[in-house]
Amino acid sequence: MALFSLKAYGPSLICMASFKNHNNGTCALDSAYIRRAAEIADKSAGFTSPHPNFGCVLATASGNIVGEGFLYAQGTKPAEVQAVEAASEHCYGGTAYLNMEPGDCHGDHTAVSALVQGGVKRVVIGMRHPLSHLRGNAVRALRSQGVQVYVLGEDLKSKLTEEAQKACFHVNAPLIFRAASQLPFSVLKFAMTLDGKIATSSGHAAWISSKQSRNLVFELRGRSDAVIVGGNTVRRDNPRLTARHGGEHMPVRIVLSQTLDLPEEANLWDMSEVSTIVVTQRGARRSFQKLLTSKGVEVVEFDILNPRDVMEYFHDRGYLSILWECGGTLAASAISSGVIHKVYAFVAPKIIGGKGAPSPVGELGMVEMSQALDLIDVCYNQIGPDMLISGFLQPIPDLTPVIPSVDETFAIDPTVSPYESSIIFFYKTWDPYGAFSNFSPHPIQMPDGNGDYATWLSVEHYYQAHKFVGVNDPFAHKCVERIKSAKSPEEAARIGRLMQRQRPDLVRPDWDNMKIEVMYRALKCKFSIYPHLNNMLISTSGSVLVEASPHDLFWGGGRDGEGLNYLGRLLMQLRSEFLGESSSSDNDESSGLTSLHP
Ligand SMILES: NC(=O)C1=CN([C@@H]2O[C@H](COP(=O)(O)OP(=O)(O)OC[C@H]3O[C@@H](n4cnc5c(N)ncnc54)[C@H](OP(=O)(O)O)[C@@H]3O)[C@@H](O)[C@H]2O)C=CC1
Numbered sequence: 001m002a003l004f005s006l007k008a009y010g011p012s013l014i015c016m017a018s019f020k021n022h023n024n025g026t027c028a029l030d031s032a033y034i035r036r037a038a039e040i041a042d043k044s045a046g047f048t049s050p051h052p053n054f055g056c057v058l059a060t061a062s063g064n065i066v067g068e069g070f071l072y073a074q075g076t077k078p079a080e081v082q083a084v085e086a087a088s089e090h091c092y093g094g095t096a097y098l099n100m101e102p103g104d105c106h107g108d109h110t111a112v113s114a115l116v117q118g119g120v121k122r123v124v125i126g127m128r129h130p131l132s133h134l135r136g137n138a139v140r141a142l143r144s145q146g147v148q149v150y151v152l153g154e155d156l157k158s159k160l161t162e163e164a165q166k167a168c169f170h171v172n173a174p175l176i177f178r179a180a181s182q183l184p185f186s187v188l189k190f191a192m193t194l195d196g197k198i199a200t201s202s203g204h205a206a207w208i209s210s211k212q213s214r215n216l217v218f219e220l221r222g223r224s225d226a227v228i229v230g231g232n233t234v235r236r237d238n239p240r241l242t243a244r245h246g247g248e249h250m251p252v253r254i255v256l257s258q259t260l261d262l263p264e265e266a267n268l269w270d271m272s273e274v275s276t277i278v279v280t281q282r283g284a285r286r287s288f289q290k291l292l293t294s295k296g297v298e299v300v301e302f303d304i305l306n307p308r309d310v311m312e313y314f315h316d317r318g319y320l321s322i323l324w325e326c327g328g329t330l331a332a333s334a335i336s337s338g339v340i341h342k343v344y345a346f347v348a349p350k351i352i353g354g355k356g357a358p359s360p361v362g363e364l365g366m367v368e369m370s371q372a373l374d375l376i377d378v379c380y381n382q383i384g385p386d387m388l389i390s391g392f393l394q395p396i397p398d399l400t401p402v403i404p405s406v407d408e409t410f411a412i413d414p415t416v417s418p419y420e421s422s423i424i425f426f427y428k429t430w431d432p433y434g435a436f437s438n439f440s441p442h443p444i445q446m447p448d449g450n451g452d453y454a455t456w457l458s459v460e461h462y463y464q465a466h467k468f469v470g471v472n473d474p475f476a477h478k479c480v481e482r483i484k485s486a487k488s489p490e491e492a493a494r495i496g497r498l499m500q501r502q503r504p505d506l507v508r509p510d511w512d513n514m515k516i517e518v519m520y521r522a523l524k525c526k527f528s529i530y531p532h533l534n535n536m537l538i539s540t541s542g543s544v545l546v547e548a549s550p551h552d553l554f555w556g557g558g559r560d561g562e563g564l565n566y567l568g569r570l571l572m573q574l575r576s577e578f579l580g581e582s583s584s585s586d587n588d589e590s591s592g593l594t595s596l597h598p
């Protein structure tokens with residue numbers, strides 16, 4: 001079974017493209033070819049060690065596929081080059097579909113040059129490169145060469161493109177999670193009986209799942225840099241942990257054992273096919289360590305053996321994805337330390353019973369069902385007689401936005417020097433620069449559609465209510481009134497976000513395009529009518545302002561600077577205008593915003 005498969009879309013899915021030149025036909029074609037690019041990007045899995053997956057589909061202007069390519073392994077010919085070679089003269093004037101922005105990590109721009117020299121007119125990209133030092137480089141390079149570039153989720157937004165983008169996220173989930181967490185992407189896999197046991201009370205586990213399921217496990221191993229088990233599994237099962245899937249890539253085997261009370265003879269110490277690393281506590285059984293070393297097994301000591309430290313270590317060794325095939329004791333410890341990103345559970349239609357029979361995950365300290373960890377993007381597949389349930393334990397991180405670089409900020413506010421700038425963070429209203437927050441208690445007077453002035457208790461009240469302003473529906477009017485009369489900015493935000501989630505149909509259709517403008521107007525009023533706020537803003541001249549929101553990646557800077565920081569940008573723009581350094585005039589409130597639109 002292919003672990004990543006292109007699902008056909010029924011005609012009932014209506015494409016509501018928000019991009020004006022993106023009609024339903026183009027949208028469906030773009031989405032289908034991006035999904036195809038994601039599908040072929042996955043083709044090297046199991047044959048080579050895990051690496052970022054790139055696929056490229058080249059189509060003529062009339063939509064016929066004329067070339068395809070995927071990156072086979074690190075350092076091999078880029079997908080784009082292969083596709084252009086396959087298409088030869090047919091790619092002239094055509095469209096290239098890439099599941100992910102090319103990396104161009106060595107500055108050689110091979111992929112971009114191939115597309116430009118091939119005469120490609122249009123490039124559709126499933127997702128930007130997740131690594132911040134590479135993100136945006138190829139998009140910029142292509143655009144500077146006159147190629148039309150459309151990034152899904154930015155330039156093209158619809159139900160279909162959203163699904164296609166998800167396919168791109170899934171095919172590079174290891175890279176995305178690794179970039180976000182600075183840990184290798186970890187998958188916990190287990191096989192259990194219908195009554196939730198991974199072995200009998202005596203510890204016997206061969207076999208719970210069917211041959212077909214176990215073959216799929218070989219494939220999963222082949223997609224991993226390493227397979228991990230705990231000491232008990234080595235003692236009890238004497239596993240081999242090799243990938244007998246017919247592919248060429250073999251994962252390293254890793255054993256975690258605190259006691260190092262492991263057998264002297266074990267399949268894992270046979271290094272003829274693939275190597276083994278034993279990770280243990282510092283000072284554990286030195287003589288046994290020597291024995292292992294003499295067999296060629298690498299031993300790595302940690303002061304305290306916990307999954308997070310071990311994963312950080314393997315991240316630094318360059319591992320991209322790891323398969324955990326341990327029992328419930330180590331699995332619980334790994335889940336508690338937050339290192340597991342995805343779960344593959346094979347459920348066999350068997351009942352074994354047994355009070356003491358182990359289950360897939362040991363003690364997590366939870367006492368109520370409300371504490372249960374819900375899987376995300378769950379898939380159900382029947383594998384022979386078994387059911388495979390898989391899903392993510394953590395949402396796929398959004399790595400696309402990024403705080404503008406100082407160079408970019410310089411373009412917004414010339415008081416910010418690209419060479420000597422400090423950063424001022426603000427977030428909570430009680431922080432030193434908390435008055436910059438939209439939740440600060442500074443009412444504003446703003447004109448309504450009829451030119452009458454109304455008072456809003458905070459910028460947040462005004463911003464949230466304007467999601468529903470102008471929508472011809474009595475309930476939308478009610479939302480505006482409820483938000484306007486909310487007792488606090490927090491309450492206004494809560495109502496606004498809830499209504500947006502529950503009744504997206506009530507949100508004004510131009511909201512995505514207008515929200516920056518709405519915020520700008522409210523901020524301009526706030527910082528104009530309160531002289532001390534105006535002084536405070538001007539006093540920050542030369543510094544980069546960043547809203548330190550860990551969650552809001554649009555208005556805020558994110559936890560690690562991965563957010564777009566639009567609130568900070570708007571404040572810097574206003575500061576510049578107040579200082580008289582901006583070219584935008586007071587009469588044209590929106591003109592200065594063009595550089596800020598994403
Ligand atoms: N059906 C299935 O999918 C599977 C079934 N099994 C079955 O499960 C049983 C073994 O389960 P289990 O005992 O949970 O085995 P584990 O694989 O979870 O091994 C637990 C051991 O891992 C080591 N360890 C190292 N660091 C940690 C840590 N931070 N937290 C916890 N453990 C750590 C310890 O080894 P040490 O004691 O050496 O210090 C510990 O005793 C066997 O019967 C086996 O057949 C096992 C895997 C998969």
Ligand SMILES: Nc1c(N[C@@H]2O[C@H](COP(=O)(O)O)[C@@H](O)[C@H]2O)[nH]c(=O)[nH]c1=O
Pocket residue numbers: 190191205206207208209213214217229233237238239240241242325326346
């Ligand atoms: N019992 C069990 C699994 N057990 C896992 O597989 C390991 C054995 O691998 P190997 O020696 O390479 O065949 C074992 O130690 C444990 O990690 N896996 C499954 O897919 N299904 C099963 O029913």
